[in-house]
Amino acid sequence: MKAFLRSFFFLLFIFPLNLLAQDPLPSWNEGATKQSIIDFVKAVTTEGSADFVPIPERIAIFDNDGTLWSEQPLYFQFLFAVDQVKVLAPKHPEWKTKEPFKSVLAGSMKGALAGGEKSLLAIMMATHAGMTTDVFNASVKEWIESAQHPKFKKLYTECVFQPMLEVLTYLRANGFKTFIVSGGDIDFMRVWAERVYGIPPEQIVGTKMKLKYQVVDGVPSLLRTPALSLLDDKEGKPVGIHEHIGRIPIAAFGNSDGDFQMLEYTTSASGKRLGLIVHHDDADREFAYDRQSKIGTLNKGLDEGPKRGWIIISMKNDWKKIFSFE
Template identity: 55%
Template sequence: MRQSYAQRRWLQTVLCLLLVVPLLVQAGADPLPSWREGPSRQAIEAFVDAVTEQGGKDFVPAPERIAVFDNDGTLWSEQPLYFEVLFAMDEVKRLAPQHPQWRNEQPFKAVLENDHKALAAQGMDGVLKIVAATHSQMSTEAFVTRAGNWLATARHPTTGKPYTEMVFQPMLELLGYLRSRGFRTYIVSGGEVAFMRAFAEKVYGIPPEQVIGTTLAAEFRDADGQLTIQRLPKLAHNDDGPGKPVSIDAVIGRRPILAFGNSDGDLQMLQWTTAGEGRRFAGLVHHTDASREWAYDRQSKIGHLDKALDAAKAKGWTVVDMAQEWRRVYPSEEVSPSSTAGAQQPASSR
């Protein structure tokens, strides 16, 4: 039976609606559903709208829309120790049979005996010794494989979650939101660069060339035609504190217009970003949520937030109150409708 002209037009209209309506719904979807309405979200959206408005006084061309993010404590959790340190400690235990001297040599002895007090007494020098022993004397490819295997199987000692599931859902949304508005997103973190590259693209959508971190010395080797970049037990660049602006300048070659951190180790990156001309954005993730994550700032040895918090208040930077402003913390978490869910702030932050 042949269709009439009216029937054909009706079918065409229905098909158009079926195609267009989902696009309209998607276009109107909230790009930041895990962020509650509040000062931080308003500041982010106002900034992005201002720098992307063609012809506006604050317009920034797409190539100059550079956004940089710390990793530990900003994009994923960092308690009770930085996750990379937990990886290094597990590597010490795995490699111990090949190094019997570690049984009597600090800081390895403390790791093998689970003596956290003795390990803490070793300080940063001890951490660097552990990192050098577990991150070097192999090719970059071999190290990335080791890190990837650990991330695929290891579980956090408190939550029992895979570490890559302890990323912050609101920050994942922010990364996607920025990229949808023409930003390039970079990680600029104190973590070792190859460790972060083992998961950053899959977890954050940030490719290896946009991951900047602490680097070990390395050398090119040709072993009978087998070419590798060999990692050496020597620090080449510490990408923390003042090291962050240095690496941004060396690797990116442009000053960011947006920067996010969570600790004093990010202070100079935020200062460098906001010192540029035109409209700028600096943000801090403030860990105020003792029920869904952790609450800490000025007194914490991990993610110490003191000078940067004072600077943020003095300069009008955005400080994200995790307990008050995030509907959920991790991707697997139920969305909390209450504006006060988990609101347990450390006394020192007040």
């Protein structure tokens, strides 16, 4: 009888505690969203299941800005570009009187962006082209190791979403290969993504500058020219996925209408599929924005996503914590 009671209490108390300790997504609140991720992984990894997917085909893709880390008040890469204008200004005295650089140097972001896409493109090309990949990578590394988010006063690489880091780890533990598919510059992300997300350079799909091979003083290098070979946003994302990955993913995570075609491409294929959209609805812990925002606009995705079976992740309701530093 005593042996039976010991076994009973072990099952009643110890076994559930062990299950709790093995929770693969501890920063997620219990509920339908969290369970949908777990159910999907179980379905595609259980041999004999009608939804079983062989390991080589277990591809999951993630947008970066707004999906894996914050993107407000401005895209972090653009904030890098703004800081680079200040660094490069001594070599360009004409910028003191030339927009949008004049406004950037004066600290007026409103003035810098007044010219719309033309101004944005001018800033990006001035700070992202005309240099070798080694020089560009070094400037990104220096910036990412010291620049801080204006609201959180943390390094930008600390402003990553803890629940999404757990998803990345969980998927990889179950045979998935995880890719970033982002509108951001591919080289900008490659500098730090492996350290922060565990995603190596060869598993990053992003916007690409046209490169030119050159040999200077006997040393070969790649020059970043002021032209794009791929704009990896909206319709460009499926193109980038096909060119870089060569397989249609079975799971896609995004946060804005810029990710719509990526999710559509992923979830329209045959077999078990998973599409999720991170909805920024927590103004207290992060930011709250969607339809009217110029950064990370989420309009079409909110309306059509649920109709297509995509899951809308509520940061406010689905995540126990957003950042590891909370």
